[in-house]
Amino acid sequence: xxxxxxxxxxxxxARRVRVEPLMGTVFSxxxxxxxxxxxxxADAFSLLKEVDRRFSPFLADSEITRLGEGRxxxxxxxxxxxxVLSLCEKLRRLSGGAFNAWRFRRDGRLDPSGVVKGWAVxxxxxxxxxxxxRNFCINAGGDVLARGQPSPQTGWRIGIRNPEDAKTLAAxxxxxxxxxxxxxxxxxxxxxxxxxxxxxxxxxxxxxxVGPTMTWADAYATIGFAMGPAGVKWASSQTGHAAYGxxxxxxxxxDAAFARLLV
Numbered sequence: 001x002x003x004x005x006x007x008x009x010x011x012x013x014a015r016r017v018r019v020e021p022l023m024g025t026v027f028s029x030x031x032x033x034x035x036x037x038x039x040x041x042a043d044a045f046s047l048l049k050e051v052d053r054r055f056s057p058f059l060a061d062s063e064i065t066r067l068g069e070g071r072x073x074x075x076x077x078x079x080x081x082x083x084v085l086s087l088c089e090k091l092r093r094l095s096g097g098a099f100n101a102w103r104f105r106r107d108g109r110l111d112p113s114g115v116v117k118g119w120a121v122x123x124x125x126x127x128x129x130x131x132x133x134r135n136f137c138i139n140a141g142g143d144v145l146a147r148g149q150p151s152p153q154t155g156w157r158i159g160i161r162n163p164e165d166a167k168t169l170a171a172x173x174x175x176x177x178x179x180x181x182x183x184x185x186x187x188x189x190x191x192x193x194x195x196x197x198x199x200x201x202x203x204x205x206x207x208x209x210v211g212p213t214m215t216w217a218d219a220y221a222t223i224g225f226a227m228g229p230a231g232v233k234w235a236s237s238q239t240g241h242a243a244y245g246x247x248x249x250x251x252x253x254x255d256a257a258f259a260r261l262l263v
Contacts, residue, residue: 025141068110118218
């Protein structure tokens with residue numbers, strides 16, 4: 001029994017990590033299951049790169065750019081494009097128009113990137129799970145999909161950056177089988193706008209949302225941040241999600257569900 005337990009601990013704690021630049025940021029996959037082939041990580045990155053080529057609004061030849069410019073019809077696009085745009089429409093209605101894929105950028109071009117990254121991370125996570133992965137972490141520029149555990153009896157510990165000081169953390173949480181997404185203006189400036197006004201809402205420096213999937217956690221973090229301080233309560237009200245906001249005045253706002261995750 002002891003030898004078997006030692007083997008389980010060793011297998012559970014082993015790490016295989018791959019890091020690549022992607023979607024204008026850095027992605028990493030940390031896989032802790034020795035019985036999952038290394039090729040599964042390569043396949044996950046291939047999927048993410050394919051999604052980027054299809055959905056990037058910064059690539060002149062991407063399907064989403066050609067669709068937005070009328071050079072391609074929706075029927076001519078990959079089925080994923082229709083799925084993502086349907087999700088964007090659901091979020092537009094849910095947010096009362098604060099999110100709009102046609103108004104996410106100031107130039108009015110079609111840009112579903114407020115949804116795509118989180119959706120793509122979930123797709124990559126499913127691919128890993130289909131290969132047998134149970135304990136892994138996908139970090140997409142600070143947005144983290146955590147599945148299983150990094151080692152027995154411990155969850156994944158995730159630091160939330162202090163928006164005023166990149167060298168310090170505002171909080172640390174411990175999660176298992178959850179996604180953690182943060183939106184803010186501290187890296188790319190005021191790039192997230194409230195589509196109802198066409199301008200960024202003042203009052204928040206960052207908003208972190210925790211939920212079951214990256215698709216919804218990332219979308220709620222983006223939309224909530226665009227709403228300003230009211231977005232913390234809005235994100236918290238979404239079933240199964242918790243929120244943590246840092247105001248531009250340094251005040252911290254979070255709900256009871258988030259408090260239970262704090263280390």
